[in-house]
Amino acid sequence: MELEVQRADNMMGVVNAPPSKSYSHRAFIIASLAEGTSQLKYPLYSEDTLASLECCRTFGSDIEVKNMECIVKGTGGDLQTPDDVLNVKNSGTTLRIITSAASLATNYTVITGDNSLRCRPMQDLIQALQKLGVKLFSTRNNGKAPIIIKGGLNGGESTIKGNVSSQYISSILISAPYAQNPVNLKVQGDFISKPYVDMTLDIMRKFGVNVEYQSAEKSFHVTPQKYKATEYNVEGDYSSASYLIAAGAALNSDLTVKNLDSKSKQGDQVILDIVQEMGCNVQIKKDEVKLTSTGQLQGINVELTNTPDLLPTVAALGAMASGTTRIRGVEHARFKETDRIHTTVMELAKLGVIVREEDDGLIIQGGVNGGVVDSHHDHRLVMALYLIGLKVGKVRIKNASVYDVSFPNFPQIMDKLAHRI
DSSP: OOEEEOOOSEEEEEEEOOBOHHHHHHHHHHHHHSBSEEEEESOOOOHHHHHHHHHHHHTTOEEEEOSSEEEEEOOTTOBOOOSSOEEOTTOHHHHHHHHHHGGGBSSEEEEEOOTTGGGSOOHHHHHHHHTTTOEEEETTSSSOSSEEEESOOOOEEEEEESSSOHHHHHHHHHHGGGSSSOEEEEEESOOTTHHHHHHHHHHHHHTTOOOEEETTTTEEEEOSOOOBOOEEEOOBOHHHHHHHHHHHHHSEEEEEEESOOTTOOOGGGGHHHHHHHHTOEEEEOSSEEEEEEESOOBOOEEEOTTOGGGHHHHHHHHHHSBSEEEEESOGGGGGSSSOHHHHHHHHHHHTTOEEEEETTEEEEESOOOOEEEEOTTOHHHHHHHHHHHHHHOOEEEESOGGGGGTOTTHHHHHHHHEEOO
């Protein structure tokens, strides 16, 4: 699918932020591990989260999908062995969290995905789980999917690097309550993207499981427990809302984005600080954000170590701003759906942007034109490039349909807000 984006004169209106993809993944999986039946309200049904939902069904959860809610009858941690190979498509979150959960099934589970997913690193998670007694290995012996997991999570002591992916840590913590013995997990080195782990701990608590964390030692302690079914509301997603917020900042606008919790644990809430520093007026209320802007932004220096998913959004803002924008601290963004530093640089250059790639980020000289770009099958890159189309017009995006991974109906929603004279 190819999208052609025309210039918008302004962004006006009121819109709901999509439900959180990160919280939806975790809610589906934790509810499936819980005792009893959970009512999950306002979850996100996207390509990625549906991959997690289907895995939960395969492991034995009885799941009823409705428009505004999802009813999940949990397994109590007693997972059945899948009848077939689990194909999680392009969902890295599903791959990582389900790899640990598969250790709770009786026999062998095989997990694979599409070509992109089979290139994403898994070795650190494999080694950390092996220290907890799990027998698992990469079929190609390269530390990547397909992964074969034998049931059995003993518990004990393990360590994991903190500078590759916070999803490894969340994966182990989510399944740790069902280990035969307590789990002690120590994070080695820098602890990047910690807000995502904070989100995991937050939803675990809401399902009745507590985790002890020693910040000085960067260590987690989880005793044997069981999740309890609950009624859970999935909050709005600051990651997806970042495109709405960025559009409101980059164009002449009077835009209100609802369904955004001002006290959220989501690290990507920092997008509000970023657009404000660049020159957009931001008013924050309990569950909504109001943006007013003239569309005249100024480049800034941004550290995104804890929020790498914002890289494409902030890069697009930098391309549309005056002056220089420097993004740092996102070396781990090279291990997402694509090498996001490199692909972002490639595509911005096609639009006339003067941009320089660095090891941990990029430097952007503001100034952008229309042109033809490619998504590299990365949902976040599609939506970031779409923002530039709204600003300058005549941007054609190849392989654009992958926005469905996290933000179904993204172009339709943006078109309703974009006013063209």
